[in-house]
Amino acid sequence: MTKEAANELIQKVHGWSLVNEGDTLKLNRSWKVKTFKKGLEFFQIVADIAEAEGHHPDLHLVGWNNVKIEIWTHSVGGLTENDFILASKISALDSHHLFRKASK
Ligand SMILES: C[C@H](O)[C@H](O)[C@H]1CNC2=NC(N)=NC(=O)C2=N1
Numbered sequence: 001m002t003k004e005a006a007n008e009l010i011q012k013v014h015g016w017s018l019v020n021e022g023d024t025l026k027l028n029r030s031w032k033v034k035t036f037k038k039g040l041e042f043f044q045i046v047a048d049i050a051e052a053e054g055h056h057p058d059l060h061l062v063g064w065n066n067v068k069i070e071i072w073t074h075s076v077g078g079l080t081e082n083d084f085i086l087a088s089k090i091s092a093l094d095s096h097h098l099f100r101k102a103s104k
Helices: 001-013 036-053 080-093
Strands: 017-021 025-034 060-061 066-071
Touching: 001 017, 001 025, 001 080, 025 080, 036 060, 036 066, 036 080, 066 080
Parallel strands: none
Antiparallel strands: 017 025, 025 066, 060 066
């Protein structure tokens, strides 16, 4: 989709940002987790959604408690509606117990 279309849809997925990485549009969101293992727990829940959707995010767990998820569609080298659907399903998770308070 175009940058214009993405700019419209991004407003509907709370907490996510639109980034342009090497000319590829991606969705991006970060959290701070309480512990390293809670980060992995979060990834497991996200993995279950990804498998159910047949759409898979890039998962990063860096510096023990910084989780970043990027979503884009590799096959088109940019964003599709599926990326926004996956992002909103991740945001709808009840996973507050895994995160540090400040990072929401
Ligand atoms: C065959 C299979 O459905 C495809 O390879 C899917 C799997 N999950 C995917 N996930 C994402 N994010 N982008 C893709 O292009 C993609 N392709």
